[in-house]
Amino acid sequence: MKKVIHYVLYSEQQAPLLKDKPYFTPVLTINATQIEAIDTALIFNTQKAFEKLNRLITNREIAHTLSHIKCWKAIAENSELDDEDFALIAECSVNLVGNFQQLAQDYANRYPSYGIIKLQSNAGGRLFQDGDNVDAFIYGDISQYNKGCALYLIRKDLAKKLTTQIAETKPHWLAEQFTEFHEPSNIAQAHYLLGEISKEKLQDKVENPLFSIIVPIYNVERYLEQCIESVIAQDYQNYELILVDDGSPDNSIDICIKYAKKYKNVIVIHKINGGLSDARNAGIKVAQGEYLIFLDSDDYWDGTKILTEISQLIQPEYPDVIFHDMTFYNEIENKLKPYITNKNNLTGNYREDFLLLTQNTVFRPSAWTKIVKRSILIKNELFFKVGIAHEDLDWSFELARKINSYKIYNSPFYIYRTKRFGSITTGVKAENVNDLLDIGIEKLIKLNDMKNIFLYKGLKQYFLYEGQYIIDSFKLLKGEEKSSLQGKYNTFVNLFNLIK
Numbered sequence: 001m002k003k004v005i006h007y008v009l010y011s012e013q014q015a016p017l018l019k020d021k022p023y024f025t026p027v028l029t030i031n032a033t034q035i036e037a038i039d040t041a042l043i044f045n046t047q048k049a050f051e052k053l054n055r056l057i058t059n060r061e062i063a064h065t066l067s068h069i070k071c072w073k074a075i076a077e078n079s080e081l082d083d084e085d086f087a088l089i090a091e092c093s094v095n096l097v098g099n100f101q102q103l104a105q106d107y108a109n110r111y112p113s114y115g116i117i118k119l120q121s122n123a124g125g126r127l128f129q130d131g132d133n134v135d136a137f138i139y140g141d142i143s144q145y146n147k148g149c150a151l152y153l154i155r156k157d158l159a160k161k162l163t164t165q166i167a168e169t170k171p172h173w174l175a176e177q178f179t180e181f182h183e184p185s186n187i188a189q190a191h192y193l194l195g196e197i198s199k200e201k202l203q204d205k206v207e208n209p210l211f212s213i214i215v216p217i218y219n220v221e222r223y224l225e226q227c228i229e230s231v232i233a234q235d236y237q238n239y240e241l242i243l244v245d246d247g248s249p250d251n252s253i254d255i256c257i258k259y260a261k262k263y264k265n266v267i268v269i270h271k272i273n274g275g276l277s278d279a280r281n282a283g284i285k286v287a288q289g290e291y292l293i294f295l296d297s298d299d300y301w302d303g304t305k306i307l308t309e310i311s312q313l314i315q316p317e318y319p320d321v322i323f324h325d326m327t328f329y330n331e332i333e334n335k336l337k338p339y340i341t342n343k344n345n346l347t348g349n350y351r352e353d354f355l356l357l358t359q360n361t362v363f364r365p366s367a368w369t370k371i372v373k374r375s376i377l378i379k380n381e382l383f384f385k386v387g388i389a390h391e392d393l394d395w396s397f398e399l400a401r402k403i404n405s406y407k408i409y410n411s412p413f414y415i416y417r418t419k420r421f422g423s424i425t426t427g428v429k430a431e432n433v434n435d436l437l438d439i440g441i442e443k444l445i446k447l448n449d450m451k452n453i454f455l456y457k458g459l460k461q462y463f464l465y466e467g468q469y470i471i472d473s474f475k476l477l478k479g480e481e482k483s484s485l486q487g488k489y490n491t492f493v494n495l496f497n498l499i500k
Contacts, residue, residue: 029067048172115158122148124311136188211239212289216279236307247273277384354458430481444495
């Protein structure tokens with residue numbers, strides 16, 4: 001049986017809480033004020049950290065990391081532990097399950113060869129319950145190990161090794177970036193968690209959220225609070241809500257600021273008007289979440305467990321995209337109509353299923369029907385095209401070509417307003433039809449040159465639906481507006497007929 005000794009990291013303000021952790025050896029944390037008083041370059045490789053994170057590292061993050069290193073040193077010097085024994089490190093803010101001592105011991109005994117066994121995760125997950133097995137994830141996507149360090153087991157021999165390395169080379173990683181300082185193949189993540197951070201604490205910590213919810217805002221103060229409240233109401237807190245005020249002339253910015261003052265995970269961007277695409281792009285560029293969720297400001301979510309359920313759904317594979325259904329809301333008639341897509345015969349393999357996904361409109365143009373990995377958009381520069389209407393048609397076509405895996409969240413939680421008070425119906429606009437034709441021509445040319453057969457079949461189906469919408473829109477034009485676009489329309493139809 002492996003020996004396990006417990007350590008708790010606490011701040012001076014948390015000292016009164018130590019009475020609730022009598023089985024732990026206390027280790028006082030380093031605070032950001034102490035870091036500010038010295039030249040950080042003497043103790044931390046801030047330049048390399050910037051290159052890794054693609055942003056400046058904060059004094060708070062440095063202090064947090066050095067606090068864990070301080071604890072590792074104490075473990076390395078503990079003569080009561082043999083090299084193959086374990087130490088349990090807990091941050092004082094973590095809430096532990098009732099039988100955590102025995103469970104930690106069980107994990108150490110079951111996975112004795114692993115240097116680190118994570119018992120908590122900021123990515124979410126369920127707490128251990130009676131009857132659960134002491135099981136662990138071994139992730140294929142190693143970045144999933146780097147989500148929270150509030151509770152974990154570390155072997156003494158690894159603590160000694162790290163302490164020696166750090167004495168020779170300054171650290172450049174955050175404490176929770178386990179794969180930066182230890183072999184991913186030697187890390188395990190508990191399936192059911194032995195502790196979790198309180199919701200209040202997670203709201204303070206927005207540096208590494210799992211989700212970034214991006215809300216572009218323009219002239220919708222009537223609906224904005226309902227939209228924001230539907231996100232705030234979630235029982236899952238590891239997210240950031242990015243409100244992008246696109247130069248709205250109404251009182252929307254005041255509403256945004258009110259929520260930002262109250263909730264630390266609410267971020268407000270105030271910019272000159274640039275349109276829906278420009279607002280979404282602004283949100284993407286500041287987002288820190290692993291997954292991006294788009295929510296239009298006159299729409300809202302129905303339910304309080306949406307993010308919790310999605311966080312559980314994606315583990316342990318962490319797919320590139322999650323599709324979901326929606327509910328149409330006719331505000332004038334006050335009627336809700338769920339739109340549930342057919343998911344029969346899907347295998348879960350993106351390449352095999354793509355044609356069915358498009359045929360059954362699981363994969364459709366609207367950005368808010370998809371929850372997408374931020375890294376895919378950034379790596380492939382998949383931003384929304386600025387200055388055009390129907391930007392989602394263009395964006396989703398390009399996104400389809402970069403996806404390798406998917407899951408489906410079976411809930412029509414997204415409430416989409418189809419008709420609302422104050423909206424102005426002006427019929428089909430020639431400039432919008434022009435944009436549709438431009439997008440259609442560009443994508444059909446790409447489609448006809450496409451060699452990848454699984455993509456071709458799926459995107460062909462995608463455009464069989466959307467192409468008919470373009471044709472119908474053109475036919476609604478009249479007079480000079482119609483004649484001015486006739487040549488472009490003829491080009492589109494000729495290309496469209498090639499895929500029929």
